[in-house]
Ligand SMILES: Nc1ncnc2c1ncn2[C@@H]1O[C@H](COP(=O)(O)OP(=O)(O)OP(=O)(O)O)[C@@H](O)[C@H]1O
Ligand SMILES: O=P(O)(O)OC[C@H]1O[C@H](OP(=O)(O)OP(=O)(O)O)[C@H](O)[C@@H]1O
């Protein structure tokens with residue numbers, strides 16, 4: 249039975265459960281449940297603190313887990329990234345009082361506050377930058393400068409609104425681009441069942457990323473139309489009953505849906521329909 253660690257709290261928890269549910273797994277109804285067997289799918293879920301997921305996977309007490317790339321690196325665990333999951337996307341960045349700093353090298357000799365002290369220390373070490381101190385805080389890191397605990401901070405930035413509200417500004421290149429990932433142990437053979445879990449999660453990612461587009465087009469315009477919707481491999485083209493038109497079906501990136509419909513209409517396609525994909529195996 250595959251043992252899967254899932255974040256029990258924080259911003260990864262709900263989207264991780266949603267993704268597993270979409271992939272056909274049982275999910276807990278009560279947020280206090282810590283273990284949830286799913287015998288129909290031959291897996292067992294362990295709800296753990298997001299920071300601890302990589303630690304348990306690295307130690308081999310669970311087979312795989314969902315965590316953030318930033319949390320994996322910060323854990324210094326031997327677990328490795330297996331599959332990016334496309335949610336909880338963020339950057340990890342240095343920030344300081346607006347208008348004061350421009351480059352990561354200026355962190356030399358300064359105190360850096362962060363909840364990700366391993367990640368930050370490793371980043372600075374690799375570049376030969378020596379801070380005065382890396383101050384580890386649990387959260388609300390944006391207050392550290394105002395309260396005199398640090399000169400700069402390094403933290404998760406998504407929209408940047410938390411930084412702005414604190415009068416801070418990012419500087420230097422992003423330290424890391426993070427998102428939720430599935431992690432597994434590095435040093436053992438793939439555990440039984442990981443291939444099925446991987447295919448199921450990839451199915452959810454594809455179903456989220458693509459829509460199915462159907463349209464009718466005069467036979468002489470089929471080539472022009474399918475050039476706009478090449479699909480993943482090749483679009484399905486079927487004859488219409490009237491003999492002069494064809495029906496085309498292809499997968500289209502969700503983000504391009506309206507642009508593609510406009511182009512198809514301009515070419516002469518009509519009855520253009522878009523449907524969501526519920527599940528798939530590519
Ligand atoms: N605003 C955000 N947008 C996107 N990802 C985020 C955001 N805040 C945190 N994360 C990601 O969530 C993970 C951290 O999860 P964790 O649950 O420890 O923190 P949290 O969401 O800040 O929860 P809490 O502070 O309530 O403990 C990291 O991978 C981080 O990159
Ligand atoms: O760029 P933004 O969209 O503003 O998001 C980034 C903020 O979100 C997270 O904080 P969270 O709310 O989890 O509080 P915390 O600092 O206590 O973890 C993160 O630590 C940043 O502070």
Ligand SMILES: [Mg+2]
Nearest residue numbers: 258259387388
């Ligand atoms: Mg937080």
